[in-house]
Amino acid sequence: MPNCDTARTLICKVAVPVPLDRLFDYLPPADCDPADLQVGARVLIPFGKRQLVGVLLAIEHNSAVDTDKLKQVIEILDRQSLLSDADLRLLRWASLYYHHPPGEVMAIAFPAALRQGRPALLPQQRFFGLSPLGQSTLPEQLRRAPKQQALLSLLQTSGVCLPGAALAQHKIALKALLDKGFVIEQAADQSVAVAMTKPSLAANPDQQAAIDAVIANLGKFAVSLLDGVTGSGKTEVYMQIIAKVLAQGKQVLVLLPEISLTPQLEQRFLQRFAVNMVSTHSKLTDKQRLQAWLSMQQGQAAIMLGTRSALFTPLQRPGLIILDEEHDSSFKQQEGFRFSARDVAIARAKGLGIPVLLGSATPSLESIANVAQGRYQLLDLPRRAGHASAPSFQLLDIRNKRLQAGLSDALLTEIHATLAKNQQALIFLNRRGYAPVQICHGCGWVSRCLRCDANLVIHAAERLLRCHHCGSEQALPKHCPACKTGELQALGLGTERIEQTLSALFPDKAVVRLDRDTTQRKGSLEQYLEQINDGQADIILGTQMLAKGHHFPAVTLVAILDIDSGLFSIDYHGSERLAQLIVQVAGRAGRADHAGKVLLQTRHPQHPLLDTLLSKGYRAFAQGALEERRQAGLPPFSYQALMRVQANSIEEPQQFLHAVCQAISALGAGKTQVLGPVAAPMARRAGLFRFQLLLQSPQRKDLHHLLDRLLPAIYALKESKKVRWSLDVDPLDLY
Ligand code: ADP
Ligand code: ZN
Numbered sequence: 001m002p003n004c005d006t007a008r009t010l011i012c013k014v015a016v017p018v019p020l021d022r023l024f025d026y027l028p029p030a031d032c033d034p035a036d037l038q039v040g041a042r043v044l045i046p047f048g049k050r051q052l053v054g055v056l057l058a059i060e061h062n063s064a065v066d067t068d069k070l071k072q073v074i075e076i077l078d079r080q081s082l083l084s085d086a087d088l089r090l091l092r093w094a095s096l097y098y099h100h101p102p103g104e105v106m107a108i109a110f111p112a113a114l115r116q117g118r119p120a121l122l123p124q125q126r127f128f129g130l131s132p133l134g135q136s137t138l139p140e141q142l143r144r145a146p147k148q149q150a151l152l153s154l155l156q157t158s159g160v161c162l163p164g165a166a167l168a169q170h171k172i173a174l175k176a177l178l179d180k181g182f183v184i185e186q187a188a189d190q191s192v193a194v195a196m197t198k199p200s201l202a203a204n205p206d207q208q209a210a211i212d213a214v215i216a217n218l219g220k221f222a223v224s225l226l227d228g229v230t231g232s233g234k235t236e237v238y239m240q241i242i243a244k245v246l247a248q249g250k251q252v253l254v255l256l257p258e259i260s261l262t263p264q265l266e267q268r269f270l271q272r273f274a275v276n277m278v279s280t281h282s283k284l285t286d287k288q289r290l291q292a293w294l295s296m297q298q299g300q301a302a303i304m305l306g307t308r309s310a311l312f313t314p315l316q317r318p319g320l321i322i323l324d325e326e327h328d329s330s331f332k333q334q335e336g337f338r339f340s341a342r343d344v345a346i347a348r349a350k351g352l353g354i355p356v357l358l359g360s361a362t363p364s365l366e367s368i369a370n371v372a373q374g375r376y377q378l379l380d381l382p383r384r385a386g387h388a389s390a391p392s393f394q395l396l397d398i399r400n401k402r403l404q405a406g407l408s409d410a411l412l413t414e415i416h417a418t419l420a421k422n423q424q425a426l427i428f429l430n431r432r433g434y435a436p437v438q439i440c441h442g443c444g445w446v447s448r449c450l451r452c453d454a455n456l457v458i459h460a461a462e463r464l465l466r467c468h469h470c471g472s473e474q475a476l477p478k479h480c481p482a483c484k485t486g487e488l489q490a491l492g493l494g495t496e497r498i499e500q501t502l503s504a505l506f507p508d509k510a511v512v513r514l515d516r517d518t519t520q521r522k523g524s525l526e527q528y529l530e531q532i533n534d535g536q537a538d539i540i541l542g543t544q545m546l547a548k549g550h551h552f553p554a555v556t557l558v559a560i561l562d563i564d565s566g567l568f569s570i571d572y573h574g575s576e577r578l579a580q581l582i583v584q585v586a587g588r589a590g591r592a593d594h595a596g597k598v599l600l601q602t603r604h605p606q607h608p609l610l611d612t613l614l615s616k617g618y619r620a621f622a623q624g625a626l627e628e629r630r631q632a633g634l635p636p637f638s639y640q641a642l643m644r645v646q647a648n649s650i651e652e653p654q655q656f657l658h659a660v661c662q663a664i665s666a667l668g669a670g671k672t673q674v675l676g677p678v679a680a681p682m683a684r685r686a687g688l689f690r691f692q693l694l695l696q697s698p699q700r701k702d703l704h705h706l707l708d709r710l711l712p713a714i715y716a717l718k719e720s721k722k723v724r725w726s727l728d729v730d731p732l733d734l735y
């Protein structure tokens, strides 16, 4: 063992998961061999009265603090860094770009178990392959046991041994073949074993062009935007590209906006590939997430499916990153470290030298602008795959029309006609609960949240009034709390109310409601999706959950009930979101053999957004919207950072933001405009007063130059101690 005296002079620079924008200096542990200090390793360190898990980011000889005052690292948790140099560089970059404390950025790269200091140990995997008997047996001989026959031919055609996880679907057949001696457990010599369960579909010429283009980019950095209308076969394109990446022995990371989409895609991938595939998202246990993370990090799994947080999973042999539904705003984290998984995925791919494939039927305006500037390659799937044709649109002008719980007679007639043909109807309303407000017919009292600038929503089945912003609840009042005598009424519509109306109007039909309230229980969403796909549902009703990538082959009618509120949004992103929503929800119609029809109920049938979208399509809408943004100098033609502040009093956030404005003047804002301070659109939430300040510059460099100098000044402000503040770089909404 080398002498520890040499280690004494070394200083460990550690990223500690606390909201402070700096690294912390520690001495190595007393008995430490300097060779054991690896940049990227987790270390257990004393911090105040606590012990925390940090990440060692540098080893230097100097410290601004007197070395006698420095504390020692308690324990080095990893002998080797779990993250590659490229990923460590990415995280450092992300911390600088988003101006977020390095310790909190580092923490997000690890699953909870590793953040808590648990060992990075992956349980031994079992691998299975054919015995000599299994190799010489004709699958035909097992025709009485079709599942065993299928597994035998799978193993014979693949010619490799496969990890148990990849054979999860074949559990029973596997046991039978083991008992018969056709299959034996083997030591794995290949960590990423792949077999095709099913051959690919014959790609159509558009799909083939997209597949070829991405395959030509394998092994180098490139960004492609797969702009394919709903049902155009984007998933098929992904799978054929993935097959190629897997054949090269590389790994694929697939990011999705929603947990609810993982089981469906997992299913489609498993039907195609017998490969060790892992999923990760917030509904899994810490242990499951640790295993998924480690099996990618150690190279045993070949595909990871996950939501935003999966982005930082280390890849032993990175091959490709796919981001499906790239326009979805859930790729932007909205609290804490407010990163855009899409933008960071692109930075990550650049660092790793691999391609990124972004897919969407309604690409974000940013991505479309990046295509126009030649930064992304456009891959176009303008038509639906197979036999499906594009759905037709129709506006239902509901001005002065009779409505039953928001449903016009014309719409009800269409629903009847659809159900009579044994097809499914899908009704979309982006508001859950029974009704968005309760009002007294006698005195005008309305159910306001005491802690937010918002109404309490009626949840009739639970007999509750609930705030959708802070979660506070109270029992549904029977008498008006103000006048005690007036009659209480439900004002407006939520999915719960529509469900009730539809069930009453169509008593012998099955109505399935999909929203956050009905799908909270684990497994309930899967159960509903199964019910829908088994044809056990006639009317599917729900919120934006329905807008996301689901494949409902029997749906031929789609109705969007209330689009008018979206037409007049105060946020400049509003029209982009609404157009995407309409196209995505509409895309659930007519995905199989029968043509689909989309009905939009509106009181503004002449609105230019609807006109462009319906007569010329999403691309034309996007071009127009981009032109408006250019003229207004809004992103993507300028760059923004939004500072949000909240506090218990109404004065403190304003005082803080005034101090920030003074600091900006002192530093010189350059080309950056300072807009505000103003009250947030929801000025009070969960009892806190909220204000904000928007910084906007025609040049990214200019904005970041200001932020680089401004942040240290803000941390030093005495006003900053009295408020909670955050900085959102490239904000996706201005709330
Ligand atoms: P998207 O992801 O673009 O919405 P999907 O990949 O879900 O579209 O494909 C829609 C449907 O078209 C699926 O049922 C799929 O199996 C089918 N499909 C895709 N590509 C082809 C093809 N080349 N030939 C026949 N059917 C296809
Ligand atoms: Zn009253």
Ligand code: ZN
Pocket: 449, 450, 451, 452, 454, 467, 468, 469, 470, 471, 472, 686
């Ligand atoms: Zn509230």
